[in-house]
Amino acid sequence: MSKLAICFSGQGSQYVGMGLDFILHDEKSKRLVDLASKNLSENLVVKLNDEDALSQTKFVQPLIVLKSILGLELLDPKKYHIDGYFGFSLGEFSAYYASGIFSLDDILSIVKIRGELMQEASIKYPGSMSAILGLDYETIKDSIDGLKTKGIIEIANENGFKQYVISGESNLVDEANEILKTKGAKRAVKLNVSGAFHTKMMQEASQKFMNEIANFERKPLKTPMIMNLDAEWLNEHDVDHHLAYQMTSSVKFIDMVLKLKKDGFTHILEIGPGRVLTGLIKKIDLDMEVQNFDSFEQFEETKGWLQTHGFNK
Numbered sequence: 001m002s003k004l005a006i007c008f009s010g011q012g013s014q015y016v017g018m019g020l021d022f023i024l025h026d027e028k029s030k031r032l033v034d035l036a037s038k039n040l041s042e043n044l045v046v047k048l049n050d051e052d053a054l055s056q057t058k059f060v061q062p063l064i065v066l067k068s069i070l071g072l073e074l075l076d077p078k079k080y081h082i083d084g085y086f087g088f089s090l091g092e093f094s095a096y097y098a099s100g101i102f103s104l105d106d107i108l109s110i111v112k113i114r115g116e117l118m119q120e121a122s123i124k125y126p127g128s129m130s131a132i133l134g135l136d137y138e139t140i141k142d143s144i145d146g147l148k149t150k151g152i153i154e155i156a157n158e159n160g161f162k163q164y165v166i167s168g169e170s171n172l173v174d175e176a177n178e179i180l181k182t183k184g185a186k187r188a189v190k191l192n193v194s195g196a197f198h199t200k201m202m203q204e205a206s207q208k209f210m211n212e213i214a215n216f217e218r219k220p221l222k223t224p225m226i227m228n229l230d231a232e233w234l235n236e237h238d239v240d241h242h243l244a245y246q247m248t249s250s251v252k253f254i255d256m257v258l259k260l261k262k263d264g265f266t267h268i269l270e271i272g273p274g275r276v277l278t279g280l281i282k283k284i285d286l287d288m289e290v291q292n293f294d295s296f297e298q299f300e301e302t303k304g305w306l307q308t309h310g311f312n313k
Contacts, residue, residue: 065090
């Protein structure tokens, strides 16, 4: 029997103008953006088309989540058999909304707070991230473990079997890049990000984040979601645990996809800007059926894909 998971894109997948086609062609999308703009006291239509805003963590995080929610709501999840949700890093917050934990207004406010605090931390504690291609986990781990006496450096994202991201103090990331090249890395390239995300350099931001979102209502889980922190299904009593540690811990994306496979999932639909996760999923499991939904022109194609594979209610 086929099982469907929906996966939400993370930070780095944004592009200028994302979501504007939804607003242009769909009245419901326009109303959602208008409500979100009012809630965040920002003209989000302008921000979605602003290259400078889309390069700043404090703006781009709520904009990516909004873009993902536009796609989800345009499809209308009530029309389909969806067995689970998950997201990559920031995308996990879109999954919190989709699974019913947080309301639309609350999740956008929460993500705005998250983005602001992470940007502040990036200025206070400068760092960087680098993509490492062509080496296995143990080789990378062994190489950076020797640098940890000098400061903070971690494996931040486990994207694929030979595709990882390291994160930490910039000088240590530079040093690790050179070491890993000598170990046979096909690429060791610094990413265009503003800080050392998913490391202990975000600890102060994470603590402030938990204080600032303490009063937002956590609602009962409606649809299962699988978590970045441990690649396990969320126990709704552990929401605060995941919120507290996600910012400072690795994204276990490989294990998440393998867990889905083990639990009988056969299809994954990526919703949000870009199709990076669709590509990563196929590298982890060639047999997984994948589709991405980014632009309005893909709407009918995506509905057809869901119908063809039997997910209509």
